[in-house]
Amino acid sequence: MITVTDLTKRYARHTAVDHISFEVHKGQIVGFLGPNGAGKTTTMRMLTCFLPPTSGTATVAGFDVLEQSFEVKKRIGYLPETPPLYPEMRTAEYLQFVGSLKGLAKAELAKRVDYVCDRCAITDVKDKLLGKLSKGYRQRVGLAQAIIHNPDVLILDEPTSGLDPKQINETRELIKSLAGDHTIILSTHILPEVEQTCEQVVIINKGKLVATDSVSNLQNRARGAESLLVEVGARNGLADPAKVQTRLELVSGVSRVVLKNKRENRSVFEVESRKGLVRGDLARAVVEAGWDLNELRPAAVSLEEVFLQLTGDVTAAPAEEAAVTAGVK
């Protein structure tokens, strides 16, 4: 549905987007992820034909954004970071205006307005002035505006920014429910959002593409080795953390043990292992040594870590550390 090849946007002083390539298939929700200033908005603006790319190409629904921008514009719905609302208009009136701007026929218009109002839960503010709406409603009117002409592709720039947690959830649900009919690209710098809403993720940083993969693949990729959290306790303070650590390291398959947290008579370790079958051995080792095994669970790897690994300089440090540990062993 969307194909981006070597897309580049250069300004006088800096390059905002640097040779980005990715692909989005029909019906997918893709998260466009990156820290602030990574080039997300610029890329989206190029996809919506608002900005012309310096070099490279992008096609939406088979049409080139530069050469056939008119055809592209007919097929996209775009919600910019701040919803493009006219404060002096009323909701229904505004949606009618946008509808006719997108080329909807008069007969269809009223039906579509009713439909999107219903879909985005804004029927109760239909006759209110847009300037008087709360942030949550304005965002939803912005979404309604984007889907009024039933576009093939929806491009949403930070659709949940500035909303309260309840509104964020509602908006996410709404976006998810739209996925069947539309191909959606949404940008965000909030990681859980991608984990919750998207199937595919494109990570960019400083204008460069860092990774593009499915959410579950990325999580796996970051995991690499399985890691477990083990909490060991002892009733009378016999469990000396150092001793426990040495014992845990002796379990076969364990590659690294890190003391994460120490309290009076229990300590938490993060255990990394090459294969996934060490849990039983770990439990046995702890119990046989006379300690209590309070907890043993897989440490969930969040996208957050993946993200930091992929975008930051953090990548170098753990790799080095791992090498050192391996060397010692």
Next chain:
Amino acid sequence: MRNVWVILRKELRSYFVSPVAYLLLAMFAVIFGFFFWNILGFFVFRGMESQMRGQMMPMNINEDVIRPLLSNVSVIGLFLIPMITMRLFAEEKRTGTIELLATSPISDVEVILGKWLSSVILYASMLSLTALNFLFLFKYGHPDWKPLLIGYLGLLLQAGALLAIGTFISTLTKNQIIAGAATFGVCLLLWVLEWVSGYETATWARVMSYMSVITHFESFSKGLLDSKDAIFYVTLIFFGLFLTARSMESLRWRS
């Protein structure tokens, strides 16, 4: 064409939903009313004077009332036009709604035409208020209506040109005040350029005076339709709208 109408309707709505249109209409009606009263008062005074002296002076209501009134309207226009055009694009740029227009299947030319036409219509509705005053002239006197119509045409053309320039200036900034002030400056300059012809007859002075929008209104106010002056205004309209289109395009490459 349909898209022009969509934009036009939206712009007219925002003029008439906000106090902008009513303020302009009211201000214009009051100022024009004052001029009307003043000029007509003077006309009546001169009529009485000539009667008292017992000698007939040549008096013509078209020459003595309508012509100075129309010239005055064209000057009042210079002051009000910046207020009409300043928000056209500056406001869209400030609130980000320009992104909606730019990502909709509608061409820049259609947006520009819709916006410019809406400003012309607002100006025309201001002018239509003056018809009320002129109706009195027709009730109590016998002015010739053809020169008056030509005068209105001239006013519309002149305003169209200045509105096109104002529309262009509005695309240059996000700030309405800056757009308004700059448009006012340009309007004023296009007015006073004519003054050099008062003391200088060299070619440069003739060129400068030719560029003044007031110079070209002279014939219209007399009720003459001079194609040279009409073409000047039409050219200025095209020039202004052309600059607007270029500016909108460069907006994309710059921002």
